[in-house]
Amino acid sequence: MATKLPPVDIAIIGFGWTGGILAKELASTGLKIVAFERGKPRTTDPDFLEPGKDDEIRFANRTDLMIDTTQETLTFRNTGDQTALPMRRLGSFLPGTGVGGAGVHWNGVTWRFMEWDHEAYSRTVSKYGKGIIPADMQLQDWGISYAELEPYYDMFEKTAAISGKAGNLNGTKIDGGNVFEGARKSEYPNPPLVWSQAMTMFDKATRSLGYHPFPSPAANASRAYTNPDGVKFNQCHYCGFCERFGCEADAKASPHFTVIPIAMKNPNFELRTRSQVLKINMDSDGKKATGVTYLDPLGNEMEQPADIVIVSAFALNNVHLLLYSKIGKAYDPKTGEGVVGRNYAYQGGGGATAFFGEDVITNPFMGAGALSMCMDDFNGDSYDFAKAGYIGGGGISAGSSGGRPIGYHPTPPGTPKWGSDWKKAVVAAYNHTVGVGSQGSVMSYRQNYLDLDPTYTDSFGRPMMRMTFDFQDNEWKQMAAARDISAAIAKEMGAKVIATSLPAKPYSVVPYQSTHNTGGTVMGADPKTSVVNKYLQVWDVPNVFVTGASVFPQNAGKNPTGPVGALAYWMADALKNKYLKSPGALIPT
Amino acid sequence: MKMPMPANAPAAGVNTNTGFLFFNPDEGAVITAIVDTLIPADATGPGGVEAGVHIYIDRQLGGAYGSAARLNMQGPFRPDIATPSQGYQLPLTPAELIRAGLVDLAAYSQKTKGNTFDNLQPADRNAILTDIDGGKVTFATVPSKVVFDHLYNLVQEGYFGDPIYGGNQGKSVWKMIGFPGVAGMYTQLIEQYRNKPYTADPQSIQDFA
Numbered sequence: 001m002a003t004k005l006p007p008v009d010i011a012i013i014g015f016g017w018t019g020g021i022l023a024k025e026l027a028s029t030g031l032k033i034v035a036f037e038r039g040k041p042r043t044t045d046p047d048f049l050e051p052g053k054d055d056e057i058r059f060a061n062r063t064d065l066m067i068d069t070t071q072e073t074l075t076f077r078n079t080g081d082q083t084a085l086p087m088r089r090l091g092s093f094l095p096g097t098g099v100g101g102a103g104v105h106w107n108g109v110t111w112r113f114m115e116w117d118h119e120a121y122s123r124t125v126s127k128y129g130k131g132i133i134p135a136d137m138q139l140q141d142w143g144i145s146y147a148e149l150e151p152y153y154d155m156f157e158k159t160a161a162i163s164g165k166a167g168n169l170n171g172t173k174i175d176g177g178n179v180f181e182g183a184r185k186s187e188y189p190n191p192p193l194v195w196s197q198a199m200t201m202f203d204k205a206t207r208s209l210g211y212h213p214f215p216s217p218a219a220n221a222s223r224a225y226t227n228p229d230g231v232k233f234n235q236c237h238y239c240g241f242c243e244r245f246g247c248e249a250d251a252k253a254s255p256h257f258t259v260i261p262i263a264m265k266n267p268n269f270e271l272r273t274r275s276q277v278l279k280i281n282m283d284s285d286g287k288k289a290t291g292v293t294y295l296d297p298l299g300n301e302m303e304q305p306a307d308i309v310i311v312s313a314f315a316l317n318n319v320h321l322l323l324y325s326k327i328g329k330a331y332d333p334k335t336g337e338g339v340v341g342r343n344y345a346y347q348g349g350g351g352a353t354a355f356f357g358e359d360v361i362t363n364p365f366m367g368a369g370a371l372s373m374c375m376d377d378f379n380g381d382s383y384d385f386a387k388a389g390y391i392g393g394g395g396i397s398a399g400s401s402g403g404r405p406i407g408y409h410p411t412p413p414g415t416p417k418w419g420s421d422w423k424k425a426v427v428a429a430y431n432h433t434v435g436v437g438s439q440g441s442v443m444s445y446r447q448n449y450l451d452l453d454p455t456y457t458d459s460f461g462r463p464m465m466r467m468t469f470d471f472q473d474n475e476w477k478q479m480a481a482a483r484d485i486s487a488a489i490a491k492e493m494g495a496k497v498i499a500t501s502l503p504a505k506p507y508s509v510v511p512y513q514s515t516h517n518t519g520g521t522v523m524g525a526d527p528k529t530s531v532v533n534k535y536l537q538v539w540d541v542p543n544v545f546v547t548g549a550s551v552f553p554q555n556a557g558k559n560p561t562g563p564v565g566a567l568a569y570w571m572a573d574a575l576k577n578k579y580l581k582s583p584g585a586l587i588p589t
Numbered sequence: 590m591k592m593p594m595p596a597n598a599p600a601a602g603v604n605t606n607t608g609f610l611f612f613n614p615d616e617g618a619v620i621t622a623i624v625d626t627l628i629p630a631d632a633t634g635p636g637g638v639e640a641g642v643h644i645y646i647d648r649q650l651g652g653a654y655g656s657a658a659r660l661n662m663q664g665p666f667r668p669d670i671a672t673p674s675q676g677y678q679l680p681l682t683p684a685e686l687i688r689a690g691l692v693d694l695a696a697y698s699q700k701t702k703g704n705t706f707d708n709l710q711p712a713d714r715n716a717i718l719t720d721i722d723g724g725k726v727t728f729a730t731v732p733s734k735v736v737f738d739h740l741y742n743l744v745q746e747g748y749f750g751d752p753i754y755g756g757n758q759g760k761s762v763w764k765m766i767g768f769p770g771v772a773g774m775y776t777q778l779i780e781q782y783r784n785k786p787y788t789a790d791p792q793s794i795q796d797f798a
Contacts, residue, residue, distance in 0.1 A: 051797045054771035057750045062659065069661040076675055085675045088661040194776075197783045238775035361784050365768055366775040405749035405768050417722065417741070418627040419715070427633055430766040431786070456663065508674035 002293055002303040008032040011292050011306035013277045013321065014313030016101020017561065018547035018568040020255035021159075022310055023263035023271075024229070025572035029580060033269045034304060036294055038276040039098030042256050048104075048246030050239075056404045060244045065105045066094045067314075072458040074316065078470040078506040080333060080447060086456055086464065092508065093346075093515040094244070095314040099273060100256030102314065102515060107243040107369030107401055108219030108252050109559040110162050112153045112566070114380035115146040115182040117441075117556040120392075128386055134474060138343055138444045139391065140553035143525040143534035146182040149566050152573070154186060156565030157217070160253035161225045161233045164188040164217035178214045180376040193222045193236060196400035197362050198434040199373040205492035211377045216397060217562075218370030219253035231258045240402030242369030252369060272296075278460055280309050280325040280544065289327070289544045295460070307583075308543050308575070311521075312568075315550040319344075319450050319520030320465040328521075328531045328540050331449050333468075339531045340521060341450035344469060345555040347516040348394060348440025349503045350479035352486040354495035355412045356432045363431065364403025372399020378485060379441075379557045390477040392441030394557030396486055398434055410435070412497045436489050438482030439514070441557040445472055450520045470506045479503065516560050518552040533587045535574040536567060542585045545571060607644060611651030611684070615705075616691050620646055620740075622707035626714040627744050634765030635758075637748055645747030645756035646740070655684035668732075681731070683739060690736030693728035753794045763791040772797070 009031035012019045023035050047053075058064045067073075067090070075084035096102030116123050121139045124132065133139050166187045167177025192215035195203070199215070206213040220242070221233040236251040250257050263269050274297035281290045281303065291305035311318050322328055322340045331342035374397035376382055385391050402408070410433050411425040453466040471479070483500050490498045503513060524530030527539040532551055538544040547568050549560040578586050609617040621643045630636030637643070649655060664680065671678040679686060694717075698706040702713050709717070718737065720726045726733045747756030749763075751771065757763060763770055770791035778787065 050772040051792070051794045054773075055751060055753075055794060057746055057754055061746055061750075062654065068659055070657075070659065073661050078672065078674055082672065083667065083670055085667055085671055085678055086661050086663065087675075088677050089659065091676060194779050195783075196779060200783065235776055237773070238779050239773045240775075241771070361782075361786055363779070363782055363787050365773060366779045366782070366787070403768060405763065405766060406746055409749065409766065418718075418744075420629055420631045420633065423628065423631065423633045427766055430768070455665065504674065506672075506674050508676070510674070510676045 002301040004303045004305070007291070007305035007307070008034045009306065010034070010308045010310060011036065011304055012310045012312055013292060014101065014311070014317065015099055015255070015260065015271060016096060016312070016314070017103040017255045017565055019310070019312035020259035020263060021565065021568040022312060022547065022572055023269055024259040025569065026576065027263055027266035027269050029576060030268055034306070035269070035271045036275045036277045036292065037099055037271065037273045039273065041273045042099045042104060042246070044246065044248065044250055044257055048248050050248050053246050053248055054239065054241040056406050059105070060404060060407055063090050063094055063244070065096065065098065065244065065246070066090055067097045070459065072460070074465045074467050075453040075456050076467045076509050078468070080468055084453055084466045084468070087509045091510045092513050093517055094512070095316060095515065099260060099271070100254050103255045104246050105244050106561060109370040109561070110157065110160060110217050110219045111558040111562040112181060112184070113146070113556045113558060113563050114180065114376065116380040118142045118144065118146045118149065120554060123381060124385065124391060127381065132385060132391065136446045136472070137391070137474065138446060138529070140343070140444070140522065140524055140529060142553060143523055143530070144570070149563070149570060150182070150185060152566040152569040153562060155569045156562065158189050158228050159258060160219045160565065161190055161221040161227060162188050162217050162219055163190040163193050163222035165192050165215055167214055176214060178376055179212050180380065180382045188217060190222045190225055193218055193220060193368055193371050194238070195373070196366060196371055197360070198398050198400050199371070201360070201434060201493045202373040202398035202436065202489065205489050206375055209489065209492055211375045213373045213375045216370050216372045216374045216399065218368065220368040220370050221251045227258065229258065229262050231262070236368050238366050238368050238371070240365045240367040240404065242367070242401060276460065277321070278462065280311070280321060280327060282325065282327065282541070286326070287541060289541055308545070310545050310547065312547040315517045315520070315548045316450070316465065318546055318548055318550040322521055322531065322546070323450070323452050323465065324462050327544055328538055330451060333446055333449050336446060339529065343444035343519040343522045343553055344448050344450045344467065345442040345444045345518045345552070346469065347514040347555055348442055348471065348475050348479045348557070349438065349513060350440065350483035350486065351435060351437030351501055352483065352490040353410055353499040353501070354434045354436060354490035354493050355429055355497040355499070356434070356494065357496055358432065360432050362400070362434060364400055364408060367400035367402040369401050371401060372397045378482065388481060390474045390481070392443055392474070392478055392557060394438040394440035394478065394482050396436065396438045396482060396489070398436045403430070413499045434490070434493065436486040438479070438486060439557055439559070440475060440478050440482055442471070442475055442555045444519055444554040471503065476505070516549065516555060518549045518555040518560060521546045521550040522553045523551040524553060527589050535578070535586045536571040537579070537586055539589055543583065545575065547571060609647045611647045611655065616688070617643070617647070618707040619691050619694065619705070622714060623718070623740060624744060626711065626718055627741070628748055629711070635761040637744060639758070640748055640756055640762055641758040642744055642747035642756045645750070645754050646743045648755050649743055650684045650687055655682060657682040677735070679731070679735065686731060686736060686739060689731045690728065690733070693730055693733065696729055697726065751794050760791045760793055
């Protein structure tokens with residue numbers, strides 16, 4: 001029997017970027033807020049100090065900052081006719097845990113999604129007609145446009161000290177920024193980071209091919225900066241230990257030193273760490289959440305009643321919590337009905353490695369997570385889908401995120417896997433190589449979905465979530481095209497040898513690809529095809545809100561954190577100024 | 590940052606903890622031979638054994654990694670139906686897997702080459718590992734390629750990782766490739782060294798201890 005605690009106004013599940021933003025933004029209401037974090041508390045000092053934080057074996061190979069699969073993982077299969085089996089080791093993606101979540105160990109690439117991304121269905125249909133959309137593709141609008149979200153993108157960029165260059169300022173296109181982006185009302189809060197050698201080469205080569213390169217927007221502060229909340233950032237060290245590592249300098253924006261300490265200053269806010277939420281509790285008619293059941297640090301089952309529940313865990317955990325708590329109708333791929341678990345998507349790849357001789361020196365160890373040049377000439381709807389033969393696209397980039405030697409020692413094609421010739425090739429390539437890669441959009445399909453596994457349970461006794469996913473033909477076409485464009489750029493750079501690559505076919509959970517898992521609790525205007533409305537409020541249960549990339553109807557060719565942060569601010573605004581004034585469904589059904 | 594060192598202390602970055610904790614002498618000899626085959630000593634740079642990679646593997650398998658830390662070991666195990674895209678599905682910890690694999694390798698070496706793996710000529714050792722990596726070898730108890738992939742990854746980690754774990758002794762591998770190690774501060778250097786060689790004596794975690 002769970003111990004029932006005195007009620008609170010708001011329960012927040014998961015304390016990373018979105019939970020932190022919501023806690024900070026809602027604290028001013030004076031309401032009693034409790035946030036639950038399954039992992040440990042974390043602070044820059046002592047958790048991320050040099051030299052220990054630059055431990056590649058501990059943090060990159062043994063994934064010390066991420067979830068422990070012995071406690072919770074999911075089962076995986078490529079297709080519905082296979083038997084899903086547990087993802088026993090982390091591989092393809094690395095969900096975070098602990099205070100700050102994956103916001104502690106991300107690289108920091110922070111986009112505004114393109115205008116097309118937010119209205120993918122209607123913009124595609126108006127340009128090409130419905131016939132261009134494959135029968136099994138579930139292309140959808142977000143229910144909110146880029147223009148509506150623009151002020152909130154701006155808030156997140158200023159919070160996170162983004163270093164970048166505007167390419168579209170109030171409709172004026174600016175060379176050197178991303179000319180394909182939606183109109184921005186203001187410049188980035190900080191100038192771009194210092195370019196690395198790889199970036200100068202990419203810039204020159206892509207310009208000579210007629211493309212439009214720009215420095216990727218980075219949550220790695222290019223200079224000392226104080227954000228609107230008064231949080232101080234230091235200048236990036238370019239130490240090259242960014243993704244999978246904490247930041248010693250408070251230069252890489254992370255919730256643990258930005259929004260979270262601000263929230264913690266409020267006496268009406270309480271954080272409970274090492275507290276695993278098992279379930280969102282519902283009243284008898286299934287229309288209202290009554291709070292959460294969680295395990296305290298000693299494993300005691302506790303019940304925390306709450307008037308509002310905010311689901312802000314990692315994207316995959318959000319979906320799992322809703323499925324397990326029976327909030328919203330679970331998706332059934334056979335009938336196509338139901339919404340929770342529907343439209344799971346991921347991120348595509350494909351690229352080329354350019355090997356040079358001694359005349360090109362890249363110093364790959366001088367880097368920052370988001371230190372790269374990118375181009376959107378083949379992203380969103382910057383080009384002609386009908387001609388290309390696929391929908392969606394990807395940013396193509398090259399940069400210097402770090403030359404950590406276990407993970408980075410490229411060798412040209414034909415090199416043996418071991419022995420003296422291998423060693424020679426490693427030495428010859430280490431400082432003379434540039435990777436050009438694409439990050440492709442992944443559309444949602446009827447057959448790619450998340451549900452509860454019939455066989456396996458997590459360490460808490462709950463059914464594991466089951467992932468059924470593979471890249472489809474549309475994505476393979478996009479990735480092959482991106483690979484070929486990357487190879488052409490590598491050639492233009494003057495590469496002596498070029499190696500091209502695509503993700504494993506079928507999709508595999510073994511090699512790392514990206515932690516950009518999207519969908520499963522998607523947002524939209526139609527309760528039949530979305531779990532939450534445009535305010536991220538669950539259609540069926542109005543006192544439950546869901547944040548994070550699980551609300552993306554499909555994934556764009558960009559890293560997800562920018563819109564994840566923007567949507568959290570957007571939702572906080574709706575909660576504060578709409579819901580709290582008149583609790584109930586913000587959009588009638 | 591640096592603390593004064595007592596006069597009799599070993600030089601920073603020199604591993605004084607040699608000898609096997611996990612492997613028995615026979616296993617240790619085979620692991621040493623595998624490491625030596627994968628990364629031989631040559632004019633380019635350190636061999637795996639002189640870099641301490643066999644010690645790294647011993648410590649890893651005798652520690653949390655070997656005992657299946659961060660590896661979900663909940664049944665039912667279905668290696669019979671698992672697809673490659675589902676990853677590792679055996680009911681064995683890494684320590685158990687490698688142990689069983691070494692027994693199988695010993696039997697396979699005897700049968701095909703008439704001697705234990707560590708007593709074979711380098712060319713024969715290399716041929717066996719090449720066949721295993723190519724999926725051409727069936728072991729008696731465990732999948733040979735899965736064993737090899739685990740060992741290969743451990744060799745890469747030990748060779749390129751921080752010396753504090755037992756491999757990359759004297760930071761010799763980092764020196765060979767030109768990696769300056771940990772705690773780098775390149776804000777003022779990245780532009781200055783664009784397309785220019787940057788050389789620095791690499792720093793490891795131990796150097797700060």
